[in-house]
Amino acid sequence: MTRNDWTKEEILAIYNKPLMELLYEAATVHRIHHDPNKVQVSTLLSIKTGGCPEDCGYCPQAARYHTDIEGNDLMSVSQVKAQALRAKSSGSSRVCMGAAWRNVKDGKEFDNVLEMVRTINKLDMEVCCTLGMVTENQAKRLAEAGLYAYNHNLDSSEEYYKEVISTRGYQDRLDTISNVRKSKVTVCSGGIIGMGESLEDRAGMLVALATLNPQPESTPINALVPVEGTPLEEQQKISIWEMLRMIATTRIVMPETQVRLSAGRTDMSREGQAMCFFAGANSIFAGDKLLTTPNPNVDDDMAMFKLLGLKPQKAFEKKPQPQSVSAEESKYKHLGEKPKWSRPGHTIERNVEAKAKSKTKV
Numbered sequence: 001m002t003r004n005d006w007t008k009e010e011i012l013a014i015y016n017k018p019l020m021e022l023l024y025e026a027a028t029v030h031r032i033h034h035d036p037n038k039v040q041v042s043t044l045l046s047i048k049t050g051g052c053p054e055d056c057g058y059c060p061q062a063a064r065y066h067t068d069i070e071g072n073d074l075m076s077v078s079q080v081k082a083q084a085l086r087a088k089s090s091g092s093s094r095v096c097m098g099a100a101w102r103n104v105k106d107g108k109e110f111d112n113v114l115e116m117v118r119t120i121n122k123l124d125m126e127v128c129c130t131l132g133m134v135t136e137n138q139a140k141r142l143a144e145a146g147l148y149a150y151n152h153n154l155d156s157s158e159e160y161y162k163e164v165i166s167t168r169g170y171q172d173r174l175d176t177i178s179n180v181r182k183s184k185v186t187v188c189s190g191g192i193i194g195m196g197e198s199l200e201d202r203a204g205m206l207v208a209l210a211t212l213n214p215q216p217e218s219t220p221i222n223a224l225v226p227v228e229g230t231p232l233e234e235q236q237k238i239s240i241w242e243m244l245r246m247i248a249t250t251r252i253v254m255p256e257t258q259v260r261l262s263a264g265r266t267d268m269s270r271e272g273q274a275m276c277f278f279a280g281a282n283s284i285f286a287g288d289k290l291l292t293t294p295n296p297n298v299d300d301d302m303a304m305f306k307l308l309g310l311k312p313q314k315a316f317e318k319k320p321q322p323q324s325v326s327a328e329e330s331k332y333k334h335l336g337e338k339p340k341w342s343r344p345g346h347t348i349e350r351n352v353e354a355k356a357k358s359k360t361k362v
């Protein structure tokens, strides 16, 4: 049975169990709710890279940090279709489109994204978007176009969030998730470990996710990949043991959710990843780039699947394919919304320093 009343103390007690006990419990929960030999494979596509006005301390796409990534404008529908077909032929059942926006704005670009959703849905693939904050009407327009999932990560605990991002608040994240829930789109929400947070913060993030009712259908657990030029560039990488504990704990408190082993896999051995699958991870991102950070290539992943006897999960195994309504028949119209998402008053010193440092780069 799925519980929505987890406390931080309970989650910490699970996280800190002797490892063998933790893994055994997580693997047991996993087998009750999922086929342990199936792993969902998603391809993450950056449809608009860089130039983001936000100040997420881990992100090379924030305009203020001037990292070495090459930005690009919104991709065309035909470019996205070509990439989706490539992803499908290499075993992905889902395409997740990411745009480096603070929030969705009604207009031509959003109309193009809706067309991309329709196009990928017609390829019989699950479509996910991660576009920043959305209103209820925008979520419903995405649902109507055939969106399967919307990703909006909580990143960390509410307390630690303020140490990483100053340009929006935790409540904004929860509001967007709640707007997505008002449509038929499933929720994908998780976070990042290794940003300097405490174990209490990791547990706090899981409390925030596990007490959502319903819980997210998908939860990515990322290990920070420190990128030069960002405020978190000097952060120590986390060990496989921390990732393993986080995956196992997530599996236990969110039994039905697809737990995605996300950023940081390039630093993990096959043995380490196999342990994560045993502990309940049943989703990965495929492709040699995760937006802008490195990721194992598809051939290596498929070789690992063969070695471990894993099979890629087919599209729509967990939930039927959403119907896609054309732009002409759409019930929800462009409202020209310009919502005033909050702009919290606090600043984060290391984010300010990173911005200043980037200006002095030659």
Ligand code: SF4
Pocket (backbone or CB within 6 Å): 052, 053, 054, 055, 056, 059, 060, 061, 062, 099, 100, 101, 102, 132
């Ligand atoms: S994580 Fe998203 S919102 Fe934050 S800076 Fe990067 S692209 Fe912008």
